[in-house]
Amino acid sequence: xxxxxxxxxxxxxxxxxxxxxxxxxxxxxxxxxxxxxxxxxxxxxxxxxxxxxxxxxxxxxxxxxxxxxxxxxxxxxxxxxxxxxxxxxxxxxxxxxxxxxxxxxxxxxxxxxxxxxxxxxxxxxxxxxxxxxxxxxxxxxxxxxxxxxxxxxxxxxxxxxxxxxxxxxxxxxxxxxxxxxxxxxxxxxxxxxxxxxxxxxxxxxxxxxxxxxxxxxxxxxxxxxxxxxxxxxxxxxxxxxxxxxxxxxxxxxxxxxxxxxxxxxxxxxxxxxxxxxxxxxxxxxxxxxxxxxxxxxxxxxxxxxxxxxxxxxxxxxxxxxxxxxxxxxxxxxxxxxxxxxxxxxxxxxxxxxxxxxxxxxxxxxxxxxxxxxxxxxxxxxxxxxxxxxxxxxxxxxxxxxxxxxxxxxxxxxxxxxxxxxxxxxxxxxxxxxxxxxxxxxxxxxx
Numbered sequence: 115x116x117x118x119x120x121x122x123x124x125x126x127x128x129x130x131x132x133x134x135x136x137x138x139x140x141x142x143x144x145x146x147x148x149x150x151x152x153x154x155x156x157x158x159x160x161x162x163x164x165x166x167x168x169x170x171x172x173x174x175x176x177x178x179x180x181x182x183x184x185x186x187x188x189x190x191x192x193x194x195x196x197x198x199x200x201x202x203x204x205x206x207x208x209x210x211x212x213x214x215x216x217x218x219x220x221x222x223x224x225x226x227x228x229x230x231x232x233x234x235x236x237x238x239x240x241x242x243x244x245x246x247x248x249x250x251x252x253x254x255x256x257x258x259x260x261x262x263x264x265x266x267x268x269x270x271x272x273x274x275x276x277x278x279x280x281x282x283x284x285x286x287x288x289x290x291x292x293x294x295x296x297x298x299x300x301x302x303x304x305x306x307x308x309x310x311x312x313x314x315x316x317x318x319x320x321x322x323x324x325x326x327x328x329x330x331x332x333x334x335x336x337x338x339x340x341x342x343x344x345x346x347x348x349x350x351x352x353x354x355x356x357x358x359x360x361x362x363x364x365x366x367x368x369x370x371x372x373x374x375x376x377x378x379x380x381x382x383x384x385x386x387x388x389x390x391x392x393x394x395x396x397x398x399x400x401x402x403x404x405x406x407x408x409x410x411x412x413x414x415x416x417x418x419x420x421x422x423x424x425x426x427x428x429x430x431x432x433x434x435x436x437x438x439x440x441x442x443x444x445x446x447x448x449x450x451x452x453x454x455x456x457x458x459x460x461x462x463x464x465x466x467x468x469x470x471x472x473x474x475x476x477x478x479x480x481x482x483x484x485x486x487x488x489x490x491x492x493x494x495x496x497x498x499x500x501x502x503x504x505x506x507x508x509x510x511x512x513x514x515x516x517x518x519x520x521x522x523x524x525x526x527x528x529x530x531x532x533x534x535x536x537x538x539x540x541x542x543x544x545x546x547x548x549x550x551x552x553x554x555x556x557x558x559x560x
Contacts, residue, residue, distance in 0.1 A: 131349035133272035134324025138413040141406035145383030147314040152303025152370040154311035162318035171507040174329035193494035210547035216421035218476025221462035234403040254456035278405035292366035315524040367391040425451035488514035
């Protein structure tokens, strides 16, 4: 029997997931889903949570199949393709998509920090973009020198954010100004019409990305076959209940129509609810702003660190310049990779007018990663039938196939509505990625 001493139990695993998922998206992206899908956005968030649970369970199984390495590049490269070369291409496609998903997450979060602060504190109104760029630089530096929230600090921060959310929910629902009739009609209030809730699913998925956290820590978890899925289900249930209550509270205070007429407010939906309907409670606006800014900054720290690691892993694989793979011996951080991330995220954050496109592009890249993982788990099971894993995702092949179909279906309404340009830009992005890959391989042969 393996030594379980010092490993994470159900409670610790669950709190890690809850802390990772309670972040920026509910304070920002929820407004976009409400604007596009109206009250039906509630369904979008529930379905997104279900899809991400399925994704997390599949990633958990892959991490036990390949415990020596793991990662969004390694899984597809080992499982997909009949040859090592073909597998490496799949790994790069996955990593390239994941990279922009992280960069987009950091950039839009930085933009939202500027938006929240400039709205709550009018004196800062003219320097929102400067604030966004400054936050990117600050978070990047913190990642480089490793002055970041750790262990207990993250737990305290999560508790603080949760309390702020509960205060908003309780105050909003008991204010006497919450109007349940605003939730009807349920499906037709959004800009994207009756099926707008389907198009909002990929945006909502961004909020639950941290569900994979424990799947990369299987070796550190007690009885992982039970603890991993149980912690995921419990954490997702807690977070999803909080998120749904936040959205329901907001919908009863500020309508989808108001956000459509005032698109700037769609980026700060909870503050918009306080500003328009609960103006007699100015303190609540500051509570929401502080909670949002803290959540946004923790998101920026995490996703910028992940982006730096993605660059580092790709450089180690010989696809990107070797300089990006260098690790600072004192801090154990990929300094060069992180500097590139700071530069790219900072440039994107300087264009707040492109926020909506960046969010949609980033969510599409994240969806592509989920789809690749679905294919990877099927291939890995067939390729390695002899591997005995500590954890197996339930449902056999049904789970990845259903998840894959759900991802595809979620994008159909957007394409029909004229969202094909997003796919054009996505194609351009991946053409650039493949060009980088083949150039790197050509240099190796030379």
